[in-house]
Amino acid sequence: MSSASPDIPASVKVILATDCGSTTTKAIMIEQVDGVFRQTWRGEAPTTVEEPFANVTVGVLNALTEIQEVSGRRLLDDDGQIIRPATADAGCDIYISTSSAGGGLQMMVAGVVREMTAASAKRAALGAGAIVMDTIASNDKRRPHEQIQRIRELRPDMVLISGGTDGGDTKKVTEIAELIAPAKPRPRFGKSYELPIIFAGNVKAQSEMKRVFGDGGFDLKITDNLRPSLEQENLGPARDMIHDVFLEHVMAHAPGYDKLMSITDAPIMPTPGAVGDILQTIAKGRGINAVGVDIGGATTDVFSVFDGTFNRTVSANLGMSYSISNVCAEATLPTILRWVHIDMDERELRNRVKNKMIRPTTIPQTLEALVFEQAVAREALRLAYKQHKEFATTLKGVQQQRTVGDTFSQQSGGETIVDSMKLDLLVASGGVLSHAPRMHQTAMLLIDAFEPEGITELAKDSIFMMPHLGVLASVHETAAMEVFERDCLVFLGTCVAPKGLGKPGKTCFSWSLDGGARGSGELQFGDIELVELGPDETAEIEIKPARGFDVGAGNGKVVKQTIRGGTVGVILDARGRALALPEERSACQAAMSRVIDQIGLYPEPAAEAVAQTSGSTR
Template identity: 30%
Template sequence: MSTPNAEAESLLSIEIGTIHTRALLFDLVDGQYRFLGASRVPSTFGAPYYDISEGIYQALKQLQDGTARVFLEDSRLVIPGRADGAGIDSLVLIYTAGPGLRIAVLGLLEDVSLESASRLAASTQSVLVEAIGLNDHRKHEEQIDALLKAKPDLILIAGGTEKGSTRSVGKIVDLVSMVLQLTPEDRLPEIMYAGNQAMQNHVTEALSRFGAVQVVPNVRPTIENEVLAPAQEMLARTVTRIRNQHLGGLQAYASITSAAPAPSSHTFGRMIRYFSQINNSQKSVLGVDLGASYTTLATAQQGKLELSVYNLGMGAGLQPALEKSELAEITRWLPMQIPDDEVRDYLWQKTLFPASIPATVETLAIEQAAARQILALALRTHRKRYKNPLQSFEPVLVSGATLAHTSPAQTLLMLLDGLQPVGTTTFVLDPYGLMPALGAAAEVNAMLPVQVVESNAFVNLGTVLSPLSNDRYGTSIMNARIEYESGEESRHEIRQGNLYQLPIQPGQTARIHLEPLRPVEIDPMHNSDTRSFKVIGGICGTVIDARGRSITLPADDSRRRDMLKKWAMALGS
């Protein structure tokens, strides 16, 4: 890994994805860092190349053609950049490619240290293959057999608050030691210890003969306090070491990057944490990256990050999504009649050919319906995992091809249907998928992501007001008065069960005054007397979503489809 250069100007980000490899270029323009261009080619970590280098080479060639800049010389990347403008000054590399990491977690109490260890494991692309705590009723030899059969890539040990239990932690370490003795040397897992620091030396002495033991601060220093951030940093580095075995060429590129390669989910979470630190709202920032195999969901408030990666997505990730959902939970969002067999067949075929794109209006509707269900599943699981109701967000930042490669109105409607936020929410789209790259760049150049975020690289879809009312469909629940900076006004009647796109142009500032006519909760995070909001129009203007929470669809199929079409037309979709 090369040393970060304080004088560096240009930065190249390489992202190795499950389907595509992307190259993103950032550089100074008139003294400000800007996103200049991107390329995308098929990834080559699998057959027939089994090496990421070919995909990176093709991505750089495409970027050269698109930007008229020279990055390659004799098929090699020019780094650092030269005085004639060739090459780049800094390189970062992130990845989502590769199988889910097999992680076994061991802790003491199921709802304390074991819970924190499971959250840590879920913050990267992983499969939880085994969990053992004090309440595990299996015999000692059965626990050993279970861990051996699980074949974990990583064993994560937690347990014991600071100045707390040591004897029970010692028993867990003895169990792991026995498992490692019975594991072939070429299949020994990585070991990470995130428990009572008083046991650090004991753990290291007992397990280091099987390999390096990564020791991180206690993830549960007290029963009430959970601290995952330091362990997440170490986990990202550990994942990269394991990925070096799965992704040919990764280790070679790591020698020329300005920061260690990292999982995209980790750098995505870093950006959501940053947004929460500059956000003045009392609400959490929500970030969603809807990928082909995985969906990353991150919430953060005042720098405290809650990060989860789910094996749900719009490609291979459709298989677990279908297994965890009733088909009706997807088809209920279809605005036209499509037989269930056709929907099921199309989605299963998509798992086999994740790079395919919808060719008809019907198949596009199927994918967007599936996206709604995946968003709902991910947020529901995230709430349960972190025991957080998470209803109000400001802002919501989203990325992913399914969300970016369609009309802004369709994107916003998918997000409203899938996430169903309450109160006042600003939706921001990352159309070029820059967030993980910016999170990686922050480690090299802290100013670059700040200035790129302030540029026009992100799209403000609009501010949405989602009041809550228990009135029947069609009941007038409030009046909305829009006061423009010019002094002009417009008035609108808001009825329960409807969507309204208010006439506020992109970039236009206005103030919305709401006058409830019935019992209405306008925003649970604001004072109940707050009925006036300053908004800036987005691509979709400003929207009032008066459909209630959770959204109830008519039981009759014909009425339901008519309702979906009406909502789409309300947003101009």
């Protein structure tokens, strides 16, 4: 994007940022305190994209009003305009925003081969923060008329077409364009909207694209091939083009966004795109592999950076409110109940799930409801991560180099690059994770769903600030980094989990912290233990895995590493990987109860707690 970042960071003292989600608009205020930027106040209000308001700025101003009320700083003038620049006790210097309201950016992508150019196109679209409604490819097992039917049903905001390496195929990619053009996908916004088509394919096919999309109804944009050769992927230009088109076309047609765009100091970014940006920055800065997850009401986004390669997936129908029923349908209730240690009535649960779906904003009041909701969250995360692993792969269609030594170990292309053993940092965000009453619950949710192996740091996004910081980084990087380190992440602790399986009761590994000064012990297979290590503390851990277990250095090899504490501490997980819970219900309940006791997941509710776990008046 060619947006000019204001070159006046020195005078910037107060920054306002909003994120217009599909249900709530969250605003944060960042102020310079003692020379460093800190996030100071926040506020939120319902998003107002829908009727009766149909104007996103109303929600934004409501959220800012809340900050105004709690901070006592005047931000809006009498006309409801943001006061800029900041004075001593009023206004702000920079205002930025992200948006995923109204369903976010919805795209359709097309390519020649589903696993090759179409997959690259999908990666580009997802990386830019879009929701990919469908992927059309010449080998997607659909007959051309079925593809046309599908294209006609969809109402994308834009279409990305790729296909053919440079100098490669033109025939198939033209054929696909010839399917899309007569099908005339209807955009969501009005009839006057010219559907943007981005072509990022074979340079030799550009003239054909101009011919096919030339006559009316389309706005064809051409950019560099995102797969110039099969060995190479070049997503940058296509991603930038998607952002440009997003601002130019999509935002301009969404209710109230023209106004919002006029008051922001940086281009509005799709929320997931901004989250991806900040995660990439961290991973690059610290030289680590990181996975981020954002579980929302309707969708779950998974971001990963492994060895510098960024990937994002959106699991469209895995979420905790609108999509909760779908999680139950996909995971099945017995699978969800694996994570529940108490007996629950299945019929009652089914009805509760549906009631949550139709009234998505409710929150669990009883402990029982919370336990169940967190069980559903585990499955939603697990399914989303599985989809992510299947998508985040090495390039397909690449020539391999071999020696005779490879005779019996022929690795194929398209293997997943997500390696739970190499994972260093797992960041959680989204209501059910960041609003869990106890951090221990968040940590265990992450461990059970992602099954990290070896030594992995766990953190959560305190108030879902990552999107704001993602945009801020493009305007004022120092501020973004300072706030990120100080206020954004809450470190939960570190998970130590050896890979491998054994028999219950057999030794899994022994450990010692700081040479035994802060504790040491031995864990049997199937056990889990929590060791206190406070936030901002570090310690050196030495782990001696038993034979058949691996904590990163290899089978049975000792690992010594400095680890970071957190609000939860160090979780020593000897339940084995891949995590297998007992099949039998009562054994499974017992295993879960043990975990709950050891970690202290659900301590007895405090005396002043409102409703008891039971005791409904019905």
